[in-house]
Amino acid sequence: MVGIQIHSRTNHCFLKHWMLVIPFLWPCLAVAETLKAERNQTVVPSPWRAKRAWVWTQLVVPEEMEAGQYVGRIKSDLDNGDNRFQYKLLGSATGSFSIDEQTGAIFATRKLNREEQSLYTLRAQVLDITTGKAVETESEFIIRVLDKNDNEPRFLDEPYEAVVPEMSPEGTFVIKVTASDDDDPASGYHTRILYNLERGQPYFSVEPTTGVIRIASKMDRELQDTYYVIIQAKDMLGQPGALSGTTTVSIKLSDINDNKPIFKESFYRFTVSESAPNGTSIGKIMAYDDDIGENAEMDYSIEEDDSQTFDIITDNKTQEGIVILKKNINFEQQNHYGIRAKVKNCHVDEELAPFHINPSTTYIKVQVEDEDEPPFFLLPYYIFEISEENPYGTIVGTVSAMDPDRRQSPIRYSLSGSKMFDINDNGTIITVNKLDREVSAWYNLSVTATETNNIQQKSSVPVYVEVFNINDHAPEFSQFYETYVCENAEAGEIIQTISAIDRDESIEDHHFYFNHSVEDANNSSFMLIDNQELVSALKKSLFST
Known part of the structure; x- marks a missing residue:
């Protein structure tokens, strides 16, 4: 413990000085307390203690200390100092710490960085040297790394850029900058940051504790449109020993609308x-x-x-x-x-x-x-329907176009897209060949209307012709069948499956009926079974009798 007595006449600055110094001394005081407790053999019972237990004080070590730094001591409450117990460390953190096997004193074997790891979990084991057996149940304990002010404040959101209207009044918010410190916020003032304006007077100011930048005086964009402000961040509330970092803030003045087009x-x-x-x-x-x-x-x-x-x-x-x-x-x-x-x-x-x-x-x-405009069709496209196998000259449909000009030039029509159709002077489309839906179910045609008084004036329209199906195809076997049968085949044995197809289009699935030809109707050597199934699943069988 450190005792400080302040009399009423004590200077206020002296009090402030001690308040700032105490946080720096705290890690050392903690270690001193640890050593003192061990010298007095302070026993802290484990919450899991039964008949005997491990004993240790709080284990702490300051970061960045040289290798060999004493951390603390662990011991069994059965250890009376006769050197018959052997202590061992276990766990993944054993590379960072060592133990005096006779006394249980723990030392750091390397410099430790709290920002990399603040807690280490180890396991301890104590053996009786004479028997080689464990005296205590293996136990787990934690070593805490105490913080040192070894990290300067850093601005993580760089680059900072802000835009503020020109002629903004004093006190106008511009932007907030924020610095971060990787030190332990629980260790005194290590992460207590103050902000200071390094460059940017007299136009800007910064709030020391918040990092908020504000306008300090009005500025005219026509005189200068961009300012570069430097902000410094210091930890430890800016006291001696504090670390600092800086950032640059680009502040642009935006124009205000004071001119009309x-x-x-x-x-x-x-x-x-x-x-x-x-x-x-x-x-x-x-x-x-x-x-x-x-x-x-x-x-x-x-x-x-x-x-x-x-x-x-x-x-x-x-x-x-x-x-x-x-x-x-x-x-x-x-x-x-x-x-x-x-x-x-x-x-x-x-x-x-x-x-x-x-x-x-x-x-x-x-x-x-004034323009000579091309003819225009009354519809954007035409769709016609016709059954297959109609004779030559069958009318498919009629298209119509007009000349939008006052003189109303006569129109002539022409057709392209298929040689199966033709078109006459009044726009009527007719067939010139029989249509077969199985060859083509749709025809995409184009009809062009041309002014007879000016053949440069023309326009076209798409015409779609759908050909309807009629039942004009007989069923066909799906392949040529050449069937063999053994002379000793038994009656009822399947020797061939046959199927048929129909090239006509049908809304419903095709159904086929199979039977012997007339000349084979009285042949008693084979029998045909008609399953009357859909063509997609049709299988017919011949049986030896």
Whole structure:
């Protein structure tokens, strides 16, 4: 024990000094207490003690001590010091510790690192030298490694990066840095960390105990947009003997939205063909914004009165407005359009919202160009059905196309995809050969419609023809059968299994019926048994009689 008496006149700093020193002395005091207890032969009964038991005090050893450090002593309560007992250590940790076989004193055989292993579990055995037999039941005990302040604080979440809006007020939270210390938190102030700002004044400050970095004065992004702050972490509350580590924090100032987008041009002229499909890009418009990042992101739109035919989408990469066709247009109905577009920021600071009330606008004139448009089919595709074996000239179905232009050019049709079909001038498809479903059950055709006044104007449509089945195939044996039978075969012996197939398509499974041919009907040497099974499982047997 260490006795300290503090009188009322004792200086406060003296008290503070002793409070800080005691944690450093604690490992040494613990070892001293161990040695003192052994000198006094302090006996700590084991909770498992019956008639006799092991005796030892708390076994501890400071880390990083040189090899040979005394740890403690274990003994049997039967040991009266006559040197007739022999002590032994067992277990995987015996490579780190040794024992004086006569006294039971334990020593560390190497430097120990608490951060690698803080507890060692060993087993002890005591033998009677004269008999060679165990005196005590083998026992397990633990050696605890005491911490030393040998690890500096480390910042584990590096690199630290933060973004804070420019002109943020004093006290604004920026980021929190955290250092970790591998020493034992239960050993005094070994892991008690204080943070200090090494570089970053006068714009930033750090809270000593939390590592929270805050704004210390307002900053302007246009003057400097990035700051590098160095934070130091010291353990032991920064007292003498403390270890330290540093980290660098990259802090960027983000822009605030204090500028609205403005169109570069007040007037745009575009043209579009009347045949252009919906979604066609007509042209691009562009506004500029002095801000950066998301504050410069823009959203283009068309004033409500002009939004039925056209629309504007924003290219998020280039920040351009792409004018697109929203619905079909017809030169014969209207050959030009006038629209007004406007632009505004996507993200507007509420404090600056009044600045963005009146968005910038520009005028767009769209001229419609007349086009000779190709014919179009009334359906996107056609599906027809026909039975097989129909004669030449059987009608399959009719397709129809029209010229969308005012002059209504006549249409002629052509067909490709199979030589089994043809098409006439009114779009009627007919057969030119008999169709066999077993050869092809489906035909994929293509019909092309061409304007007679301009053969360059044409369009095509897919046509699918399904061929229906009729029962036009007789059953067939699945193979040629050549059967042999021994002359001494017994009656009823199976000599052949036969099966049949049918190439026609059937919704249900095929059923076959087997019987002798007419010329063999009176042949009494063999008998045919008809199982009347499905073709997939059909097996017929011939029996010798």
